[in-house]
Amino acid sequence: xxxxxxxISQPRAVNLDxxxxxxxxxxxxxxxxxxxxxxxxxxxxxxxxxxxTSFNFRRMHTLVRRGEYREVYEQLEKCMLCGKxxxxxxxxxxxxxxxxxxKKTLCDY
Amino acid sequence: xxxxxxxxxxxxxxxxGMQTALLLRERGAEPIIVEREERLGGKLAGWHKLxxxxxxxxxxxxPLRGRVAEAGIEVRTGRTVEEVTPTGVVLNGGERLDGxxxxxxxxxxxFNARIKEEYGYGIYDNVFTTVDIERMMNEGxxxxxxxxxxxxxxxxxxxxxxxxxxxxxxxxxxxxxxGVKQAIEMKELFPxxxxxxxxxxxRMFGPGYEELYRKAQLDYRINFIRGRISEASxxxxxxxQIKAEDTLIGRPLRMSVDMLVLIVGMKGGASNGAFARSGxxxxxxxxxxxxxxxxxxxxxxERDGIFYAGAVTAPKNIGECLNEGAAAAxxxxxxxxx
Numbered sequence: 001x002x003x004x005x006x007x008i009s010q011p012r013a014v015n016l017d018x019x020x021x022x023x024x025x026x027x028x029x030x031x032x033x034x035x036x037x038x039x040x041x042x043x044x045x046x047x048x049x050x051x052x053t054s055f056n057f058r059r060m061h062t063l064v065r066r067g068e069y070r071e072v073y074e075q076l077e078k079c080m081l082c083g084k085x086x087x088x089x090x091x092x093x094x095x096x097x098x099x100x101x102x103k104k105t106l107c108d109y
Numbered sequence: 110x111x112x113x114x115x116x117x118x119x120x121x122x123x124x125x126g127m128q129t130a131l132l133l134r135e136r137g138a139e140p141i142i143v144e145r146e147e148r149l150g151g152k153l154a155g156w157h158k159l160x161x162x163x164x165x166x167x168x169x170x171x172p173l174r175g176r177v178a179e180a181g182i183e184v185r186t187g188r189t190v191e192e193v194t195p196t197g198v199v200l201n202g203g204e205r206l207d208g209x210x211x212x213x214x215x216x217x218x219x220f221n222a223r224i225k226e227e228y229g230y231g232i233y234d235n236v237f238t239t240v241d242i243e244r245m246m247n248e249g250x251x252x253x254x255x256x257x258x259x260x261x262x263x264x265x266x267x268x269x270x271x272x273x274x275x276x277x278x279x280x281x282x283x284x285x286x287x288g289v290k291q292a293i294e295m296k297e298l299f300p301x302x303x304x305x306x307x308x309x310x311x312r313m314f315g316p317g318y319e320e321l322y323r324k325a326q327l328d329y330r331i332n333f334i335r336g337r338i339s340e341a342s343x344x345x346x347x348x349x350q351i352k353a354e355d356t357l358i359g360r361p362l363r364m365s366v367d368m369l370v371l372i373v374g375m376k377g378g379a380s381n382g383a384f385a386r387s388g389x390x391x392x393x394x395x396x397x398x399x400x401x402x403x404x405x406x407x408x409x410x411e412r413d414g415i416f417y418a419g420a421v422t423a424p425k426n427i428g429e430c431l432n433e434g435a436a437a438a439x440x441x442x443x444x445x446x447x
Contacts, residue, residue, distance in 0.1 A: 014355060016305075016364035028330075036326040038311075039335065039357045062357045065332075091323075 019067030027064060027101045033093045034061060043085035043095050049078040057085060061098055064106075073106040115139045117441055118198050118208040120190045120384075123151020124427055125419025126214035127173040128434025129441075133212075134180045136442045141183040141206065143190055143198065149174050151216055157246035159427060160283075160290040161317040169427060190215070190380065192387035195414025199387070210414050210441050213384060213398065214434070217375040217420040220269025220277070228268065228371055233343040236369045238268075239284070242291050251298055255347055259302055259368040262295050263351055264288045265338045266308040270374030279395040281374030282424040285311050286318045288372040289325045296329040305332045305366070307353055315426065336362065341369055375424040388415050398422050408437040416441055 028034060037058075044050050044058040055078040063072055076099060085095040115138045119130045122144030130140035148154065156166040177184065185200070192199040197207040222230035222238045230236045234254035237245075245251045253259050266288050270281040285308070292304045311333065313319040325331045336353040344350050348365040355362040377396025378384075385392045390410050391399040400422045401409040408417050418437035419430040 013352075013361040013363050014358070016362065033327065035330060036323050059358050062355070066355060066358065066362070068358070068360075 014066050021067040023105050027105050030101050031097050036091050042088040046084045046088045076103050114209050116208040118211045121214040122149040123216050125430040125434045127177050128431050129212050129418045129437045130182050132438035136447050143188050144186045145189045147186050157243045160286045161321045193384045212416045212437050214418045215378045215421050220373040220376050222371045227340045229341045235349050238371045238373045253367050261303045261366045262368040263366040264306045264370045266372050268371040268373050283426050284372045289322050292331045293329050307334050307338050
């Protein structure tokens, strides 16, 4: 079939009516303090991986909480679990555990 | 000193007005309260519980009402004030009340959510305001328009505040904490319901407020999404579909809820213009009255003999209004040399 260079864009909107929040709930049960994230971006600012690649940890765990997992698992491959993010979090979130749980939970996703 | 030299007209019988009158009476003045409603209490009369302590509104309101009655302070209810001057006011119908000083405690107006037509208040069945929720809580029954217990509730912050489109550049300040308080109350009433708060900034200015916000996130699992809802529409089954951007992930977001609560802001009083004209006062660009200065003249107007207390000069919480009542009474007493 000839290709004319056209494609159909997938909808970009996050749809909270249809998204599956079960994996997110599982992660939040293990690290409930993630719920009090104020999105300050300290974790991303200090992140070694984030300084060298497009990895944005703040955005990744927010996506997870909205039930969006598509790009997250792949992105989290960049995390080296160094734990610097945990040192700087003003809300006392164990961000390293968050990264670990996301990796573990989304493994079978 | 004659009695009329000690007479002070207090315009408005809300929290600030009652507090001002009570403390003026303690100092030997003869306050008289003019209130447009049939009962004293102002906006507080319509609220259920107060942030951040969940104190029943009646626990603040009833002692004030009781003490005003006990002190024998003259109260004119069901009357509006058309003109204010340092030496008295003119009521609707033209009656004049003379006094040696006037304290304007006429408070604020709640933003009319119908103006933000895109949110569908007054058009769709399940769009409410925070004022409606307080009323429903006072009535002891919070239900959707279909009579069901809500299962999915969205709160929208900053309705009528920080919005060029409605001519309001100011922050109404108390709505953030009101939204957090009501979200928690909803979660307590309906533990299995999902609650989402859509916000632009969360401004927790008072003691215990930030702590309550944290509690809402941690203990009540309320979802805070940074992004302003752009529009709402009604679905075929009477739910409300909302659209926003989740600005923290940079993607549009949509969902449907069976209750959309608009957290309405505070506007300057509708009578401020008339007060300014008659009293030689200034309405600030934000619609509230302009106090003499922001530090030592908070409760003074630009004119000697006219004073302010409470939310007439800016959005304030109940505690601040009570404090301003005390400050205004002190200032008036000094002015009258009591």
